[in-house]
Amino acid sequence: MRILIMENDVQMSDALSNLLSEHNYQCDVAESVGDAKYYLDIRNYDLVLLGWPAGTPSSSLNVIGEIKKNAHKTSVIVISERLDKESEIDALRSGADDFIRKPIDEEILLVRIEAKLRFGASNIIEIEELIINPEEEKIIYQGNEIELKGKPFEVLTHLAMHKDQIVSKEQLLDAIWEEPELVTPNVIEVAINQIRQKMDKPLDITTIETVRRRGYRFCFPKKIG
Incomplete structure (x- = not known):
């Protein structure tokens, strides 16, 4: 907390x-x-x-x-x-x-x-069939639980909480890592790749888009193509 x-x-x-x-x-x-x-x-x-x-x-x-x-x-x-x-x-x-x-x-x-x-009010994020529960570190899509934990989960949650906003790597580091000065921005790329490999591709959806030279944006789940 x-x-x-x-x-x-x-x-x-x-x-x-x-x-x-x-x-x-x-x-x-x-x-x-x-x-x-x-x-x-x-x-x-x-x-x-x-x-x-x-x-x-x-x-x-x-x-x-x-x-x-x-x-x-x-x-x-x-x-x-x-x-x-x-x-x-x-x-x-x-x-x-x-x-x-x-x-x-x-x-x-x-x-x-x-x-x-x-x-207090629940922090659960619900967008159509996607449910993100930060307190329990749980993601459910179309009734099925998605296995995504740790920093990738935190990155996804932070972006979802700032839906439609462009969030830079530096902002993600400051928001999620305890000592952001001790890690490189590459850890963000690794986390984003984990989200796409473990969640987006298997479910055939897009949750995060890369905005060139600016950062990342959580986009409404939609079918690829």
């Missing part, structure tokens, strides 16, 4: 990142809205922790709407030192899924995150 921490308090963001990493969550930290938008453009997040400092206007919660618009299945938990009931109401009405007050009880935070991820 991947979590984006939007918190301009460096000490707090470091503490949250360390806590979540210890519990096997993959974390990115954004200290500004600009940084957050960059991460949200290249990666899929299951949950966003949004810091809302005292003294900042309610309009700063508008970012929640932007997150939900582009990734409606992503849960958002607002964390804030604000104690008044009105602030919690503002956050929830702005689209937040939960509101947690500082100082944060680590056990409560972890339980709240587990609850949102467990009961």
